[in-house]
Amino acid sequence: MDADERIFRNLESFSKVQFVLLKLGPLCNATKSRLFSEAECDTGRVKDGETPIAVNFSLIFQPGLSLLKDIRDGKKKTLPNHEKSAIRKLDEYLKVSEQHEKCLKKVLIRQQPLEKETVTVAVTEHLLGKLAPGGSCIINENGREMVCCQCGCNERPVYSYTGIGHQDVWHGYTDIVFESHDGIPECIATTQVSSLSSSCAILDQSSPAKRPRIEDDDEFGEDIISEASTLPAERTEDQAIAQIIVFSLLQRQKHPEYQHHLVPNIVISPTDFQIFMYDAVNDILLGSYPLLLFDVETESLRIESVMILWMVLHNRMFCEGIKVDELTDDFKNFDMKSHFRKIVGRKWDVYSTALSENISYFSPAKKRSSLTFDSNWFAKELTYKNTSN
Ligand SMILES: [Zn+2]
Numbered sequence: 001m002d003a004d005e006r007i008f009r010n011l012e013s014f015s016k017v018q019f020v021l022l023k024l025g026p027l028c029n030a031t032k033s034r035l036f037s038e039a040e041c042d043t044g045r046v047k048d049g050e051t052p053i054a055v056n057f058s059l060i061f062q063p064g065l066s067l068l069k070d071i072r073d074g075k076k077k078t079l080p081n082h083e084k085s086a087i088r089k090l091d092e093y094l095k096v097s098e099q100h101e102k103c104l105k106k107v108l109i110r111q112q113p114l115e116k117e118t119v120t121v122a123v124t125e126h127l128l129g130k131l132a133p134g135g136s137c138i139i140n141e142n143g144r145e146m147v148c149c150q151c152g153c154n155e156r157p158v159y160s161y162t163g164i165g166h167q168d169v170w171h172g173y174t175d176i177v178f179e180s181h182d183g184i185p186e187c188i189a190t191t192q193v194s195s196l197s198s199s200c201a202i203l204d205q206s207s208p209a210k211r212p213r214i215e216d217d218d219e220f221g222e223d224i225i226s227e228a229s230t231l232p233a234e235r236t237e238d239q240a241i242a243q244i245i246v247f248s249l250l251q252r253q254k255h256p257e258y259q260h261h262l263v264p265n266i267v268i269s270p271t272d273f274q275i276f277m278y279d280a281v282n283d284i285l286l287g288s289y290p291l292l293l294f295d296v297e298t299e300s301l302r303i304e305s306v307m308i309l310w311m312v313l314h315n316r317m318f319c320e321g322i323k324v325d326e327l328t329d330d331f332k333n334f335d336m337k338s339h340f341r342k343i344v345g346r347k348w349d350v351y352s353t354a355l356s357e358n359i360s361y362f363s364p365a366k367k368r369s370s371l372t373f374d375s376n377w378f379a380k381e382l383t384y385k386n387t388s389n
Contacts, residue, residue, distance in 0.1 A: 003091045006303055008072035013304045014065055014311075017057035019277065019286035021046035022241070023338050030242070030340065031347045035362075036165075036172035037235070039242030043285075046336050053336060055286060055322065057308070060262065060277075064311045064318025086133060086317060090310045093130050094303070100126040101301040103151035105294075108270035111150065113193075118150050120175050120191045123268050125155045128189055131310040132178040133317070138162060140173040142360065163359025165246045166350050171362055174243055174265075178313060184255065185357065186316050188247055189266040190240050196269045196290040240267045240276045241285065245340055248280040250355045260321025262286075264312050268293075273305070275312055278338070282324050285338035 024030070025042030034040075045052040058065050067083060070076040079087070093100070107122040108114070120139055123129075126149070129137040141159035148156040165171025176189040244265035252261045262279040272290040279285075295302050311318050344351055 004094045015058040018054045019288050021053045022285040022287050028343050030344050033168050036239045036242045039238045041238045041241045061311050061319050063320050086314050106151045117147050121149050124157045125149045132313040136179050138177045142173050161358050161360040164357050166354050169350050170242045170246050187264050192236050192269040195271045196274050240265050244276045244278045248278040249351050252280040262321040283337040
C-alpha cells in the first residue's frame, strides 16, 4: 500500500503515552440525578502501595500498532477493506494537513475570546471529523445556535441530539459523537475553551489536587435544564469521566456481543487533548495526561498527536481492550476496578438496563417542595390509639 511515509516514521512514540488507572471516591454523585456538567467523581489513582498503576497506549492499541509495523516492514501487502480505508483516511488527512493546520490555528490560536461552539466546529471540520472512520460525526444541537466553521471555509457540521443516560442518574449531552458506517456510536469528544495542561491533576504526582466539593443533597438551582456551555478546566475531568462511564455502559447494553467495551472520550482544547476510557465489563477507568496538538517551536500540528487521535477514533478496529485474564501474576489478584458498580449500589439497575441515547430533552430535576399550607392540606395526620383524654 502506497501511503505517506510519515505514518511509519515514528511508531515507537506511541509507547510514550500512558493511561493512569483511576478509581472513584465516596463523594462520587453517580447515584443522584445529575447532569454531566454537575458530576462529581472524586477520583484517585489506583495504586500498589505508593506506586500508581498505569497502562501503556501500545498495549491496548496493539492491533493498530502491529498493523502499521507490518506495513512498514513489508509483511502485509494486501489489506482487508476496513483496514485499507482506515489507512487511507489518515493518509488523505496528512496530504492536506498543512491546510487543516492553517484553519485550526486561525480559529483556535488567533481568535480571542473563543466560544465553545467555535472550538467544537473547528476541531470537527479540520481534525477529528476528518480522521474518524464514519459514518457521521454529530454535534450536540441542544439549545445551541448552529454555527459554521469560523476559519472561513464555512463548512457546517451535522447537528443532532446527543443526549445519553437516564434522568434518575448521570445524564446529559456529549459535544461530539462519532458513528461507525452502520450508525453505531463508537467514540465521543468533549471540547474545552482553555488549555487542559494547567489542570493536569492526574499525572501530577506531587499534588492530590482535591478541590472543594459542594454536596447539595437534592436541592437544585433554577437553570439546570441545559448543560453549562463552558466549565472551569478542573470540572471538565469529572464531566468527561461521567460521560464515558455512561457511554460505555450504554454500548454494553446495546451491543453485548462486542469483543470488549473499553471506549474513549477525547477531551480536546485549542492547545491539547486528553483521553479517558472506561471498560464497562471489567469496571476499569483510564485517564491519559494532556498531549499537545501543536509543536511548541514550529507551531505545526504534531503528527504523533494526529496519529494518536486517528487510532483512538478507530478504537473499534485498533483497540483490543484490557485482557485481564492475560495479565502477569503480580496483577492477578490486584484490585484495579474503579468501583463504579459498588458506588452506585441499588442504582445499578438503571445503569445496566435503562440507559438511552439520542435524547433531545431531559426534564428539569424535581425540586424539593417548600413547606406551604397548600402543599400540606391533604396530609395524613398522626393519631393515637387511646384518645380518652
Ligand atoms: Zn474551517
